[in-house]
Amino acid sequence: xxxxxxxxxxxxxxxxxxxxxxxxxxxxxxxxxxxxxxxxxxxxxxxxxxxxxxxxxxxxxxxxxxxxxxxxxxxxxxxxxxxxxxxxxxxxxxxxxxxxxxxxxxxxxxxxxxxxxxxxxxxxxxxxxxxxxxxxxxxxxxxxxxxxxxxxxxxxxxxxxxxxxxxxxxxxxxxxxxxxxxxxxxxxxxxxxxxxxxxxxxxxxxxxxxxxxxxxxxxxxxxxxxxxxxxxxxxxxxxxxxxxxxxxxxxxxxxxxxxxxxxxxxxxxxxxxxxxxxxxxxxxxxxxxxxxxxxxxxxxxxxxxxxxxx
Amino acid sequence: xxxxxxxxxxxxxxxxxxxxxxxxxxxxxxxxxxxxxxxxxxxxxxxxxxxxxxxxxxxxxxxxxxxxxxxxxxxxxxxxxxxxxxxxxxxxxxxxxxxxxxxxxxxxxxxxxxxxxxxxxxxxxxxxxxxxxxxxxxxxxxxxxxxxxxxxxxxxxxxxxxxxxxxxxxxxxxxxxxxxxxxxxxxxxxxxxxxxxxxxxxxxxxxxxxxxxxxxxxxxxxxxxxxxxxxxxxxxxxxxxxxxxxxxxxxxxxxxxxxxxxxxxxxxxxxxxxxxxxxxxxxxxxxxxxx
Numbered sequence: 280x281x282x283x284x285x286x287x288x289x290x291x292x293x294x295x296x297x298x299x300x301x302x303x304x305x306x307x308x309x310x311x312x313x314x315x316x317x318x319x320x321x322x323x324x325x326x327x328x329x330x331x332x333x334x335x336x337x338x339x340x341x342x343x344x345x346x347x348x349x350x351x352x353x354x355x356x357x358x359x360x361x362x363x364x365x366x367x368x369x370x371x372x373x374x375x376x377x378x379x380x381x382x383x384x385x386x387x388x389x390x391x392x393x394x395x396x397x398x399x400x401x402x403x404x405x406x407x408x409x410x411x412x413x414x415x416x417x418x419x420x421x422x423x424x425x426x427x428x429x430x431x432x433x434x435x436x437x438x439x440x441x442x443x444x445x446x447x448x449x450x451x452x453x454x455x456x457x458x459x460x461x462x463x464x465x466x467x468x469x470x471x472x473x474x475x476x477x478x479x480x481x482x483x484x485x486x487x488x489x490x491x492x493x494x495x496x497x498x499x500x501x502x503x504x505x506x507x508x509x510x511x512x513x514x515x516x517x518x519x520x521x522x523x524x525x526x527x528x529x530x531x532x533x534x535x536x537x538x539x540x541x542x543x544x545x546x547x548x549x550x551x552x553x554x555x556x557x558x559x560x561x562x563x564x565x566x567x568x569x570x571x572x573x574x575x576x577x578x579x580x581x582x583x584x585x586x587x588x589x
Numbered sequence: 590x591x592x593x594x595x596x597x598x599x600x601x602x603x604x605x606x607x608x609x610x611x612x613x614x615x616x617x618x619x620x621x622x623x624x625x626x627x628x629x630x631x632x633x634x635x636x637x638x639x640x641x642x643x644x645x646x647x648x649x650x651x652x653x654x655x656x657x658x659x660x661x662x663x664x665x666x667x668x669x670x671x672x673x674x675x676x677x678x679x680x681x682x683x684x685x686x687x688x689x690x691x692x693x694x695x696x697x698x699x700x701x702x703x704x705x706x707x708x709x710x711x712x713x714x715x716x717x718x719x720x721x722x723x724x725x726x727x728x729x730x731x732x733x734x735x736x737x738x739x740x741x742x743x744x745x746x747x748x749x750x751x752x753x754x755x756x757x758x759x760x761x762x763x764x765x766x767x768x769x770x771x772x773x774x775x776x777x778x779x780x781x782x783x784x785x786x787x788x789x790x791x792x793x794x795x796x797x798x799x800x801x802x803x804x805x806x807x808x809x810x811x812x813x814x815x816x817x818x819x820x821x822x823x824x825x826x827x828x829x830x831x832x833x834x835x836x837x838x839x840x841x842x843x844x845x846x847x848x849x850x851x852x853x854x855x856x857x858x859x860x861x862x863x864x865x866x867x868x869x870x871x872x873x874x875x876x877x878x879x880x
Contacts, residue, residue, distance in 0.1 A: 306690060306691075307690075307691045309690070310686070310687055310690030310691050311691070313686075313687075313690075314683075314687050317678070317679070317680070317683050318676065318678055318679075393676070396676055396677065397670075397673060397674050398674055398675065398676035398679075399674075400641070400670035400671075400674040401670070401674040401675055401676065401727075403639075403640075403641060403659065403663075404639075404663060404667060404668045404669075404670070404731075405663055405687075405688065405691050405692055406660050406661065406662075406663040406664045406691065406692060406693070407660060407663075407691050408659075408660035409659075409660075411660075584659070585643070587641075587642075
């Protein structure tokens with residue numbers, strides 16, 4: 280506007296010299312995932328914040344570590360193991376819980392939010408298919424958040440172990456007991472296995488269901504996602520006095536525990552030592568879950584095409 | 590191949606018919622103004638053209654069915670839905686990154702050049718920009734895309750007159766090159782009069798007038814009639830008559846200019862005058878276009 284006389288010849292030259300950038304390969308899926316992370320920063324900020332708080336508590340607590348280690352040496356090996364591993368279990372548990380909450384929140388919001396703020400009209404003005412968008416969004420709870428949880432758990436475990444060792448060494452104690460019980464490498468593998476099997480594969484239909492509701496609901500996607508299953512369970516109880524649907528939902532959330540963690544009585548860490556991948560991957564519920572997840576995603580992509588801004 | 594071709598385009602929401610059998614043909618290099626009152630079906634028609642809504646009837650945009658091939662179509666078509674669709678959390682730099690990442694025909698340098706002429710900072714988020722700046726940003730993104738069809742639905746809604754003028758100036762000077770096609774809807778008709786090459790009035794889901802701007806200037810004349818000639822002027826069957834400061838203004842369709850000049854002052858009416866005459870009265874011609 281300021282220099283219209285200059286702008287005109289300039290732009291004419293540009294349009295002539297710059298050919299359509301068809302040669303530049305575009306990566307819609309990659310950029311769609313990055314766009315999700317720009318928008319939903321809570322996806323990584325929330326777990327980071329929780330880990331920071333937890334580690335802060337652990338540091339404070341570690342001042343009493345030398346005294347507790349002395350008391351532990353009187354106990355037998357099994358009790359030592361339990362006491363020493365407890366904070367590590369807790370760290371992993373906290374990260375996974377936050378990751379689950381964040382995933383649920385994200386899945387419910389991702390396709391509803393873009394209609395709520397009308398930005399869907401901007402995203403749809405670009406050559407990115409609805410399926411690409413939906414797949415990019417599904418990547419967040421199914422890949423990005425589990426991966427992030429894994430890295431965060433590993434880093435916090437490593438920090439905890441190194442810090443505890445430093446504290447013990449500074450107080451003139453041996454770290455051999457600690458290192459004998461906390462085997463970081465093994466723990467890390469178990470956590471990775473748990474995240475992949477339970478949080479990604481087993482929970483996939485849950486997240487995809489939430490995304491479908493997010494694409495469908497005009498308002499209050501949380502209520503639409505939660506109340507109908509509750510209503511079905513309640514009706515079944517009232518009419519038939521049975522609880523098959525409630526059990527079905529519980530099975531989906533609880534996971535195929537019998538197959539993954541055969542020894543229920545133990546601490547989670549022990550359970551994960553006796554994982555059975557063969558049994559897990561031959562569970563029909565797993566494959567039916569995949570099928571349901573795929574259907575939910577395809578339906579969500581279809582709905583995204585039809586739905587107007589709300 | 591026409592850029593847009595529609596035959597019997599129809600869209601109903603339940604019992605409400607938003608678009609009622611539109612026939613439309615837009616050739617390359619035209620700037621079509623789609624003018625109509627609120628609820629006339631403009632946005633619905635545009636949404637069908639952009640693949641945002643399902644429809645009945647025949648519709649081809651650049652040879653494609655927009656509903657089933659939206660993502661491919663968007664390589665060649667751009668649109669600005671209205672000023673408020675850029676998400677508020679988006680940073681200017683992220684907007685550039687994203688469009689550059691997904692659009693094969695986006696020329697980032699061109700977009701940056703355009704932004705350099707504005708006060709928009711790369712690090713700003715959309716929520717920090719004024720309404721006018723958000724439109725500038727959106728325009729900067731869209732103008733850097735080498736598209737064949739640009740669709741603007743109320744692009745200047747809620748902007749002050751300076752931003753509106755600048756918007757259309759940029760569009761004409763920096764974007765339009767006679768091989769591109771623009772379809773625009775707006776309520777601010779006056780500013781568009783010298784921009785458009787084609788004009789279309791739409792009301793209650795139907796096209797009530799369709800002509801090129803040359804036709805418009807040749808066909809329609811407004812006469813500020815001298816009081817003594819009022820009866821003679823009325824005998825020529827004006828399509829509209831209104832009073833301004835005690836003088837009668839009569840609007841004529843297909844009446845000889847010389848003949849009218851004898852009765853008073855003759856000038857080309859504004860689009861707004863014709864719009865009021867055709868749509869406001871709904872007594873106006875419902876015949877189709879001249880084209």
